[in-house]
Amino acid sequence: MVATAPPVGSSTEDSTRARPRGRWAGPIYSIAPTLVLLALFLGPMVILLYYSFQKASLAGAGGWTFDNYTSILTDPTYGKVMLTTVVICTISMLIMLAIGLPLAYILAMRTPPRFELLFLLMLVIAEELNPLIRIYAWRMILGRGGVINWTLQTIGLIDKPIDSLLFSSTAVVIVLSTTYISFTTIPIYAALKAVDSDLLEAADDLGASFLTRCRKILLPLAAPGIFVAIILVYIPLYSEFAAPALVGGTSGYMVGNAIQEAILESGNRGVGSAMSFMLLVLSGAVAWIGYRMARIRRLQATS
Amino acid sequence: MSVTTTKIEPEATAGDQRPRGFAVGGREGRSRAAAIARWAFLAIVVVILYGPLLILALFSFNDSIVIALPFKGFTLDWYREALQNPLVRESLKNSLAVALVVTPVALILGTMAAFATTRFRYKGRGSVAALGAGPLIVPWLILAVGALLFFSKLKVPLNLRTIAVMHIVVAFPLVAAIVTARLVRFDHRMEEAARDLGATHREVLRYITLPHLVPALAAAAILAFSYSFNNFVISFFVGGFELTFPIWVFSTLRHAQNVPIVNAISTLVSLAQLLIVYVAWRLWRRRSKKMAANDDPMDMLW
Numbered sequence: 268m269v270a271t272a273p274p275v276g277s278s279t280e281d282s283t284r285a286r287p288r289g290r291w292a293g294p295i296y297s298i299a300p301t302l303v304l305l306a307l308f309l310g311p312m313v314i315l316l317y318y319s320f321q322k323a324s325l326a327g328a329g330g331w332t333f334d335n336y337t338s339i340l341t342d343p344t345y346g347k348v349m350l351t352t353v354v355i356c357t358i359s360m361l362i363m364l365a366i367g368l369p370l371a372y373i374l375a376m377r378t379p380p381r382f383e384l385l386f387l388l389m390l391v392i393a394e395e396l397n398p399l400i401r402i403y404a405w406r407m408i409l410g411r412g413g414v415i416n417w418t419l420q421t422i423g424l425i426d427k428p429i430d431s432l433l434f435s436s437t438a439v440v441i442v443l444s445t446t447y448i449s450f451t452t453i454p455i456y457a458a459l460k461a462v463d464s465d466l467l468e469a470a471d472d473l474g475a476s477f478l479t480r481c482r483k484i485l486l487p488l489a490a491p492g493i494f495v496a497i498i499l500v501y502i503p504l505y506s507e508f509a510a511p512a513l514v515g516g517t518s519g520y521m522v523g524n525a526i527q528e529a530i531l532e533s534g535n536r537g538v539g540s541a542m543s544f545m546l547l548v549l550s551g552a553v554a555w556i557g558y559r560m561a562r563i564r565r566l567q568a569t570s
Numbered sequence: 571m572s573v574t575t576t577k578i579e580p581e582a583t584a585g586d587q588r589p590r591g592f593a594v595g596g597r598e599g600r601s602r603a604a605a606i607a608r609w610a611f612l613a614i615v616v617v618i619l620y621g622p623l624l625i626l627a628l629f630s631f632n633d634s635i636v637i638a639l640p641f642k643g644f645t646l647d648w649y650r651e652a653l654q655n656p657l658v659r660e661s662l663k664n665s666l667a668v669a670l671v672v673t674p675v676a677l678i679l680g681t682m683a684a685f686a687t688t689r690f691r692y693k694g695r696g697s698v699a700a701l702g703a704g705p706l707i708v709p710w711l712i713l714a715v716g717a718l719l720f721f722s723k724l725k726v727p728l729n730l731r732t733i734a735v736m737h738i739v740v741a742f743p744l745v746a747a748i749v750t751a752r753l754v755r756f757d758h759r760m761e762e763a764a765r766d767l768g769a770t771h772r773e774v775l776r777y778i779t780l781p782h783l784v785p786a787l788a789a790a791a792i793l794a795f796s797y798s799f800n801n802f803v804i805s806f807f808v809g810g811f812e813l814t815f816p817i818w819v820f821s822t823l824r825h826a827q828n829v830p831i832v833n834a835i836s837t838l839v840s841l842a843q844l845l846i847v848y849v850a851w852r853l854w855r856r857r858s859k860k861m862a863a864n865d866d867p868m869d870m871l872w
Contacts, residue, residue, distance in 0.1 A: 389616065396843055513823055
């Protein structure tokens with residue numbers, strides 16, 4: 268090996284070099300970001316936990332209690348809202364995976380590079396645009412005089428407009444599952460991009476059918492990406508609140524709406540923060556499982 | 571003192587050179603059908619993603635207060651009305667002001683965090699990184715609720731400042747993630763070589779590291795800006811009575827039927843955002859041509 272290779276990270280030999288490169292440089296760089304997060308990220312989380320154990324009172328806090336949690340866990344209304352939320356989020360996630368998986372596969376393996384970049388850019392830009400605008404756009408499509416009802420009426424399939432298209436859990440599923448397609452696709456795309464295409468060709472040459480190739484090679488290799496997509500998409504879905512508020516009606520009422528109502532409308536901080544905190548714990552659990560699975564699958568895939 | 575060996579990793583092959591694709595190979599009939607199916611699928615996805623927005627834009631020219639088919643005629647009145655509406659103007663002004671404050675602060679904090687977690691070793695580095703991942707994982711609604719309770723507990727008045735502060739909290743970890751990805755892939759030896767040739771820390775930063783980070787910083791800036799400009803949930807909770815553009819859209823739609831001026835202004839805002847991305851894209855293309863870049867074009871995206 269060549270003798271000129273420098274000892275990495277030794278700042279002793281030359282004092283004119285970089286002062287902040289010593290032992291303190293790292294901590295110095297991290298001070299400002301860390302302080303910001305400690306105060307404005309951990310602070311709110313701690314306050315949330317605190318209020319979730321406080322009795323409701325006009326002054327804001329009225330002594331320690333478990334009531335908020337017990338009332339959420341025993342009240343069937345909350346149970347129903349939670350069930351609706353789980354169903355809506357899970358169906359939306361499955362729809363997005365059903366779109367995102369083939370899309371990622373096509374982009375990573377089957378598209379000429381020129382178009383690959385173009386499509387990726389289109390995906391990213393779609394994500395950049397204001398989500399509220401997208402929700403509103405769907406309202407125009409699903410509404411009474413909307414595109415779908417008008418088309419169906421014009422070709423004579425229905426006599427009266429279908430009212431249940433909008434302001435229903437179906438509408439929420441439609442809106443949500445078109446909102447996060449990019450976030451679902453891109454991690455899977457990244458995972459597939461790392462796949463050696465020789466592997467696929469070998470399988471192809473050995474006569475594996477398309478389905479076999481999918482099951483034995485593509486899916487296992489895409490798995491880390493799928494778990495990342497679940498972390499990125501499934502978790503935020505649970506706290507969605509603009510979409511159900513604008514197109515959900517009563518059947519599309521989700522936990523996010525319940526939290527918003529408790530905190531901003533009925534002023535019930537205890538219940539609102541207890542629900543938020545439960546959602547937070549749930550999110551953490553999903554994120555942790557997803558992260559572990561992604562790592563395990565990646566290790567399995569590379570070994 | 572030991573001399574470290576620098577491992578030389580093989581450069582990743584630049585792109586897949588194999589002809590990919592569409593109707594390649596022996597089983598022609600079948601692969602042709604498959605190719606058509608693939609294009610059709612891509613087309614459907616594009617329609618799902620952009621179709622609704624196109625319809626929204628079309629209705630902004632419709633000469634009727636009721637948003638329903640069939641079209642009544644062409645008009646630009648909604649644009650005139652939208653641009654003259656004082657609430658629209660105020661909300662856009664507020665959103666822009668907040669995003670213009672959030673973007674540079676998030677860039678600086680995010681870059682610092684990225685350096686802190688990739689370029690140095692020290693006790694607690696792991697905790698710094700874990701803390702930075704927090705705002706990326708915790709749903710915004712929960713952070714928003716927590717922040718609202720936090721500010722009201724501390725008797726901080728809710729206004730554009732609290733909105734900006736909380737936008738910074740969610741935007742800078744994103745910047746940090748993007749810059750970190752770039753720093754990790756960036757060859758250390760270039761910085762070390764410069765140092766060995768006598769460059770000071772500042773010079774290394776100025777002439778080696780920062781120029782290399784430019785695409786990542788540009789992408790991060792665009793994302794941070796749109797994070798802030800588009801953010802609804804956090805602004806809604808910690809904004810008090812202040813109006814930002816997403817809040818205006820939400821409350822207009824919540825309390826009324828569909829309103830054509832929302833179509834008009836949404837079309838304009840979307841076009842402006844597309845324009846920003848397009849300009850950035852062109853600049854990046856020019857830069858990468860000039861540098862004959864072996865830059866990965868994907869770096870622009872994340």
